[in-house]
Each structure stands twice: as structure tokens, then as C-alpha cells.
Amino acid sequence: MAASEPSSGSYCAHVAALSEDNVHRNYHDTQYGFPVHSDDELFGRLILEINQAGLSWTTILNKQANFKKAFDGYCIARIAAYDAKDVARLLGDAGIVRNRAKIAAVIHNAQQVEKLQLEFGSFKGWLDQHGNLELEQWVRLFKQTFKFTGVEITREFLVSTGYLPGAHATDCPIAVILHTAATPQNHTRS
Numbered sequence: 001m002a003a004s005e006p007s008s009g010s011y012c013a014h015v016a017a018l019s020e021d022n023v024h025r026n027y028h029d030t031q032y033g034f035p036v037h038s039d040d041e042l043f044g045r046l047i048l049e050i051n052q053a054g055l056s057w058t059t060i061l062n063k064q065a066n067f068k069k070a071f072d073g074y075c076i077a078r079i080a081a082y083d084a085k086d087v088a089r090l091l092g093d094a095g096i097v098r099n100r101a102k103i104a105a106v107i108h109n110a111q112q113v114e115k116l117q118l119e120f121g122s123f124k125g126w127l128d129q130h131g132n133l134e135l136e137q138w139v140r141l142f143k144q145t146f147k148f149t150g151v152e153i154t155r156e157f158l159v160s161t162g163y164l165p166g167a168h169a170t171d172c173p174i175a176v177i178l179h180t181a182a183t184p185q186n187h188t189r190s
């Protein structure tokens with residue numbers, strides 16, 4: 001989500017007034033701040049956050065299904081092996097964001113995640129290992145590891161996957177659900 005959009009607290013209030021089939025309502029109620037257990041789904045979230053740069057989150061949510069289809073269901077192994085033909089296919093896909101730098105970053109990042117999977121067992125394992133970092137340390141780590149992950153993208157990725165707090169206002173019904181489900185070992189359980 002971009003800084004120009006409602007901050008987390010007001011985002012909760014904002015979506016509460018929307019119909020249940022609204023993309024923001026759906027995202028807020030079922031994804032935002034929820035722990036993600038699959039590496040491919042985690043990587044998919046990173047793809048969406050990278051592609052959001054300079055665009056509205058509404059645009060990305062409306063294209064969410066297109067992204068998943070275009071990027072092979074977010075399969076890290078497949079994306080890491082993308083060649084020039086795949087890049088051309090993606091640049092020609094009007095259903096997603098056709099931006100060469102973002103596409104190149106996604107492919108590079110998939111290759112980086114494959115290395116993390118070898119070393120840490122999984123992308124999630126790597127994230128869990130760093131679960132107690134402060135935002136500033138996360139940003140440094142992401143910059144060392146990935147491309148196209150500035151402060152905003154790194155923060156939103158981590159907030160949206162529950163690694164950093166602040167997705168929901170404390171009185172939001174979803175915050176209550178997430179809090180009830182959470183344990184101190186939340187991120188190390190699979």
C-alpha cells in the first residue's frame with residue numbers, strides 16, 4: 001500500500017464501510033497481516049509489493065489474479081528460470097504491470113530466494129530466522145539480498161505478511177482474530 005493511501009488505522013475504518021466483494025475489503029479481511037506459510041505465496045506478495053511502486057494499491061489488487069497467472073502461480077523455481085522469451089511475454093501482458101525493471105527484479109529475486117531456500121530450508125525459514133529485526137535492519141537485509149526493495153516495499157511486504165506489526169488498528173475485528181491466533185512462536189510454526 002502506498003503512503004498516499006489511508007494509513008493502517010484508517011484503512012481498517014475505510015474498508016469496514018465497503019461491500020464484502022470489494023477488493024480492499026477482501027484483502028483486508030483475508031490477507032493483510034495474516035501469516036503466509038507457503039514460500040511461493042510469500043514470494044507472490046513480494047511481487048505485488050514491488051509492482052505497486054508508483055501505482056495505487058487498488059490497481060494491484062484489481063490485477064492480483066492476472067499477476068498470479070502471468071507468474072506461473074508464483075512458482076519461485078519457474079520464475080528463477082525465466083528467459084528472454086518469458087520477459088517478452090510478461091512485457092506484452094496488459095493484465096499486469098509492464099515494467100522491464102520490475103520484471104527483471106522479480107526474476108533476480110526469485111534466484112536469490114532459491115539460494116535462501118538452499119541455505120535456510122525455505123524463504124519462510126529465512127524470514128523467521130530474522131523475525132525479531134527492527135524495520136531499519138530488515139531494510140538493510142533486503143537491500144543486500146534483493147533488487148527493487150526500498151523502505152516502503154520492504155515495510156509493506158513485512159507488515160502484510162505479519163512480520164512487522166501495524167497492519168490493523170487495535171480495535172479492528174481482524175486484529176482481534178490475528179491476535180487470538182498468534183503465539184510467541186507464531187512465525188516458527190509451519
Ligand SMILES: [Zn+2]
Nearest residue numbers: 012168172174
Ligand atoms: Zn483492520
